[in-house]
């Protein structure tokens with residue numbers, strides 16, 4: 653599990669580096685990630701904010717187009733950008749569709765035997781990456797960790813965060829999302845992923861990986877921010893209104909769950925980078941508390 657550094661660039665007085673390692677969680681395939689370390693990481697461990705990208709993305713989309721680094725550098729927060737799926741697993745059909753298989757890991761642990769050796773992005777994000785980075789001696793404080801993401805990655809951020817609360821682990825301090833798939837068990841992207849990756853199909857997905865179903869089960873306080881655009885051509889896949897309604901029914905008020913409707917914005921990184929600063933500052937409130 654040793655890390656190989658592939659590139660390094662000075663960025664806002666810190667460093668953005670790309671690494672590669674052989675992942676056990678992803679079935680012994682090579683995976684890559686980008687890591688931004690702010691300048692103050694030279695003095696000691698810094699908090700970590702994990703960014704999960706969407707369908708068709710790699711570890712590069714958020715790092716190159718998200719516009720997150722200026723504020724992360726100013727706040728002294730590291731940014732971790734994992735890939736969105738295993739690569740080159742050699743599974744029949746994994747490279748056929750853009751919304752299933754490669755580039756579309758959905759941040760779950762597959763239980764369908766066809767996919768379960770490799771498609772374990774949930775374990776990769778929540779366990780393997782923190783262990784590998786800590787073992788490598790990188791100056792990261794995983795006791796101060798939060799998570800955010802876009803679209804499929806927004807679904808990932810919300811469900812990883814809520815799963816950690818429901819398990820009692822509280823691994824993450826806060827979660828935020830740009831145009832997340834909030835109710836995957838009711839929309840085409842999600843039902844396709846759950847039917848394919850999970851032995852128990854959509855019912856298993858609804859129980860374990862559906863933010864709208866999960867938020868209703870969380871009893872304690874949550875720290876969640878969601879932004880979506882009214883001109884998003886994928887809005888029918890997202891259901892932010894359903895997530896908000898479920899949160900309110902469960903007693904989570906606007907301090908705990910804030911869902912913002914942004915007029916005229918679409919699904920792109922132009923939208924994400926417009927509100928990037930808000931999301932970094934939202935997480936900084938909890939990571940630096």
Ligand SMILES: N[C@@H](CCC(=O)N[C@@H](CSC=O)C(=O)NCC(=O)O)C(=O)O
Pocket residue numbers: 705706707708709713717750802803804805919920921
């Ligand atoms: N190929 C698709 C569009 C794919 C797309 O829009 N991907 C989004 C994430 S969608 C949900 O997870 C994305 O982030 N793309 C990468 C980027 O840099 O914009 C089509 O043809 O419609």
